[in-house]
Amino acid sequence: xxxxxxxxxxxxxxxxxxxxxxxxxxxxxxxxxxxxxxxxxxxxxxxxxxxxxxxxxxxxxxxxxxxxxxxxxxxxxxxxxxxxxxxxxxxxxxxxxxxxxxxxxxxxxxxxxxxxxxxxxxxxxxxxxxxxxxxxxxxxxxxxxxxxxxxxxxxxxxxxxxxxxxxxxxxxxxxxxxxxxxxxxxxxxxxxxxxxxxxxxxxxxxxxxxxxxxxxxxxxxxxxxxxxxxxxxxxxxxxxxxxxxxxxxxxxxxxxxxxxxxxxxxxxxxxxxxxxxxxxxxxxxxxxxxxxxxxxxxxxxxxxxxxxxxxxxxxxxxxxxxxxxxxxxxxxxxxxxxxxxxxxxxxxxxxxxxxxxxxxxxxxxxxxxxxxxxxxxxxxxxxxxxxxxxxxxxxxxxxxxxxxxxxxxxxxxxxxxxxxxxxxxxxxxxxxx
Numbered sequence: 082x083x084x085x086x087x088x089x090x091x092x093x094x095x096x097x098x099x100x101x102x103x104x105x106x107x108x109x110x111x112x113x114x115x116x117x118x119x120x121x122x123x124x125x126x127x128x129x130x131x132x133x134x135x136x137x138x139x140x141x142x143x144x145x146x147x148x149x150x151x152x153x154x155x156x157x158x159x160x161x162x163x164x165x166x167x168x169x170x171x172x173x174x175x176x177x178x179x180x181x182x183x184x185x186x187x188x189x190x191x192x193x194x195x196x197x198x199x200x201x202x203x204x205x206x207x208x209x210x211x212x213x214x215x216x217x218x219x220x221x222x223x224x225x226x227x228x229x230x231x232x233x234x235x236x237x238x239x240x241x242x243x244x245x246x247x248x249x250x251x252x253x254x255x256x257x258x259x260x261x262x263x264x265x266x267x268x269x270x271x272x273x274x275x276x277x278x279x280x281x282x283x284x285x286x287x288x289x290x291x292x293x294x295x296x297x298x299x300x301x302x303x304x305x306x307x308x309x310x311x312x313x314x315x316x317x318x319x320x321x322x323x324x325x326x327x328x329x330x331x332x333x334x335x336x337x338x339x340x341x342x343x344x345x346x347x348x349x350x351x352x353x354x355x356x357x358x359x360x361x362x363x364x365x366x367x368x369x370x371x372x373x374x375x376x377x378x379x380x381x382x383x384x385x386x387x388x389x390x391x392x393x394x395x396x397x398x399x400x401x402x403x404x405x406x407x408x409x410x411x412x413x414x415x416x417x418x419x420x421x422x423x424x425x426x427x428x429x430x431x432x433x434x435x436x437x438x439x440x441x442x443x444x445x446x447x448x449x450x451x452x453x454x455x456x457x458x459x460x461x462x463x464x465x466x467x468x469x470x471x472x473x474x475x476x477x478x479x480x481x482x483x484x485x486x487x488x489x490x491x492x493x494x495x496x497x498x499x500x501x502x503x504x505x506x507x508x509x510x511x512x513x514x
Contacts, residue, residue, distance in 0.1 A: 084108065084118045091125040099138045106142035110241045116248055123245070123254040131259040136301060137308035139259070143267035146241035150190065152273035154221045157186045158364040161274035162356055163265060165298070168286040168436035169323035169461075173201045174337035175345070175353045176360070178390035181229035182380045185364040188224045189231045190238075190272045197436030197445045199330050199453045202233060207331035207410055207455045211399030229393045239267045258294070262301040269306075276312040276363035278356055279303070283510065284321030286432020292317070292510065299513045312363050314514035318352055319506045322430040322465050325349035329444040329458015329479060331410040338404055341387045348464075348508050354378065355509055411456035413479035419492050421469045429497035430465055438491050442480050457481055459492075466505035469498060 082104050091097060097105075105122060108114035131139065152159050160180070164170055173189065181187045191201035191213070198204070205211050213233045215223070223230035242264050249255045269277050279302055282288065283295035299315035306313025325346040327336040339345045340353065358373040367373035380386040391401040403409045439445060443454030460477040463469050476492055478485060 084114050084122070088118060088121045088125060091122060091129060094129045096132050097135055097138075099134075102135060102138040103142050103145075106139070106146055106241050110146045110244065119245070119248055120252045120254075123249055123252060123257070123260060126259055127254045127257040133304050133308060136259050136263060136305050140263040140266045140270065140305050141309055143239050143241040143245075143263060144271045147237040147239050147271070148235050149271045150217070150235065150238075150273035152188050152221070152224075152275075155186050155188055155224045157184070158275045159186050159188050159273065160276045160278060160360040160364045161189070161269055161272060162278045162280065162360060163269055164280040165265070165282050165288050167282045167320040167324060168197050168432040168439075169325045169328040169333065170282075170320075171204075171325055171327065171333040171337050171340075171349060172280065172353055172356060174204060174334060175340045175349065176357050177229050177231070178341065178393055179353060179377055179380060179386045180357045180360045180364075181227065181393070182386040182389040183361060183366060183376045184228060185361055185366055186224050187229040188220065188273070189229070190234055191231055192234045193446075197433075197440050198328060198333065198458065199445060199455075201231065203453055203455070204330045204333050205231065205394075205399070207334045208394055208399040208403050209409070211394060211397055213397065215397065223396055227389070227392050227396055229389065230397065231393075238271050242267050258298050258301055262298060262305055266302050266305045270309060270311060274311065276360075277306050277314075278359045278363065279313065279315035280352070280356055281315050281317050282320035283317060284319050284432065284506070286323065286436060287320035296511060296513070299511075303513050314359055314363070314512070316352075316355055316359065316509060317511040317513070318355075319508050319510060320432055321506050323432050323435055323461060324352065326461045326464075327458065328436060328439040328461075329442075330453065330455040331412070332458045332460060332479060334403075335407045335410055338387075338390070338407055341381065341390055343381050351508055413454075413456040413458075413481050415478075415480045415483055415485075417478045417480060417485060417489075418474040419476040419478060419489055421463075421471055421473050421475050421498060422493065423498055424471050425469060425498040425500050426503045427463050427465050427467050427469060427475075427496065428499040428501075428503045430461070431495040434495035435459065435461075435492065438488055438495070441488060441491070442478070442485075454481060464505065466503050468502075
């Protein structure tokens with residue numbers, strides 16, 4: 082078998098066999114296939130796409146290129162959730178304890194974030210003492226005991242994907258839906274889940290800004306999951322504005338606690354209930370989506386979800402008293418209000434621009450070596466569709482430096498106020514199963 086023949090075959094739009102795809106991924110991972118040939122191959126995929134069989138084979142070849150997590154020691158159906166990212170995306174912090182509180186095992190492998198704010202682990206480390214440096218045996222034991230635990234990503238999970246993503250990044254082939262879908266799904270499958278719920282974002286703050294592209298990506302990932310034996314479904318949700326109010330690590334932990342208490346932002350609560358209901362249904366803890374949602378709502382009302390969060394934090398070394406006293410979370414030195422310059426209605430909040438401001442404050446990483454400031458970030462006081470008066474606060478800026486004129490300028494450029502009333506965007510756009 083020669084790589085040049087497989088490049089030619091894919092260039093001409095023909096379907097590769099399972100063995101041919103394994104040859105490509107295995108050879109590239111081991112270094113016997115050079116970058117220049119893999120670049121040609123990914124460009125051929127970019128233009129010609131992949132069939133459902135090719136996508137499933139390509140994904141599984143990347144899964145098999147490294148370690149996989151064996152979760153068979155955990156009782157019950159393990160359901161994982163993946164979000165394609167966004168601004169203020171606090172869902173995992175709420176979903177993990179909420180879904181666990183109704184008996185669904187949540188064995189979460191998470192990473193640290195590049196971009197607007199930290200990843201799930203960075204956010205959780207806002208809680209003093211919390212850590213994810215636990216062994217696989219401890220991880221499995223905690224999930225069996227508490228129904229929820231979080232561990233850091235394995236260093237050798239899907240090495241083919243890591244190598245391939247770096248190549249795609251410099252060869253203009255990142256925006257290939259088959260390659261994006263295989264990249265995401267390979268990591269989810271290697272992490273050992275039995276079933277997967279996907280939250281695919283669309284809008285200005287999302288990776289897939291176009292709705293049709295988001296739908297195509299969601300359908301491709303659902304097809305891959307189901308073709309390799311993982312029960313998979315997707316929700317398409319709006320990211321034209323930040324989710325919830327908080328953008329920043331400790332600020333998002335506080336917002337997650339508020340949501341588990343039943344006092345969180347309406348959009349964050351609703352998305353968590355929609356995604357959580359699907360997780361409960363896939364785990365066979367409810368017979369209908371309505372029953373699943375009812376279980377979750379009751380768990381918030383009776384305090385069980387909040388207690389599960391406390392237990393989860395304490396079991397991984399965290400100071401669970403922050404749940405009752407959120408003042409113990411890291412706090413920025415300055416809290417400065419951004420005032421509206423005119424009366425009217427919020428018509429646009431450019432999510433990715435607002436996220437960039439949070440990163441400039443120190444809430445996120447510009448590079449892998451950047452240090453995150455867990456205390457800083459933004460808390461929105463208004464969302465799209467809200468009425469606002471001149472001088473009223475649009476955003477509370479949590480900063481550890483006092484001179485923030487440039488920050489204010491960038492925020493004002495990201496928020497549009499019009500004279501006419503505006504309808505808030507639809508949060509849940511579609512469901513693909």
